[in-house]
Amino acid sequence: MRVDYASVSGKKQGHDISCPYTVNIARIEQLSKWRLQEHLQAVWRKMFHSCATQPVAFSVVDSSERLRAKISFSESSQHAHRDWSLSMAETTPPKRILVVGGPNLNLFGRRQPEIYGTVTLNQIHEQVTKEAERLGFDCICFQSNHEGAVLDFLHENIDNAQGALLNPAGLTQYSPSLFDALKAMPFPVIEVHLSNLYAREAWRGHSIISAAARGVVQGFGWYGYIVALYGLVGLINEVKPEV
Secondary structure (H helix, E strand, O other): OOEOOEEEEEEEOOEEOOOOEEEOOOOEOOOOHHHHHHHHHHHHHHHHHHOOOOOOEEEEEEOOOOEEEEEEEEEOOOOOOEEEEEEEEEOOOOOEEEEEEOOOHHHOOOOOHHHHOOOOHHHHHHHHHHHHHHOOOEEEEEEOOOHHHHHHHHHHOOOOOOEEEEEOHHHOOOOHHHHHHHHHOOOOEEEEEOOOHHHOOHHHHOOOOHHHOOEEEEOOHHHHHHHHHHHHHHHHOOOOOOO
């Protein structure tokens, strides 16, 4: 078990304390249950002396979000001793969707608004993230004007996601490397374009990326991302039509 970092929060009588701490347990490859408890006890003492309110319980989640530990604390007025209990459980990592954009998408909102509209990329990411959370998914949003950075992002997240929404932008017609990267991904990818490529210049109508994508959504403006999201979630969850 590897723990890169842990977020610690405390509670007293149902109220959040005003001084949360971050526990750094980096570079510890194997962390036993007793070692984690020992480390957190030290954090507890720091919290106990630093906070105006004294927390009676706190929890910790590691960076992979697979391990959760809950620490309970009680103090006996009769015996003036402190009792610790530590429970740890493996949890299912959250389902994640990548939202990936290629060159010039950072100019959404000001680039040819008659074609792409006035909604910015950040606004699109916010809407997709919000809708994805409602459907039970986390989003990791990324955009770069550099082909290699897009490839690196996909490689780095090859085992961290269940699906992806991809607007390849200027890489649509000319990136065999992106095509090959998508073919290597173990999850479905939906290609998204704000405009209808077939209604524009002839050269835009040929996407070499489409053959590596599970589906293509285009021509719906920014809302095409939401349309694609619903389709992707349906594929991931293997939704069947109601009979």
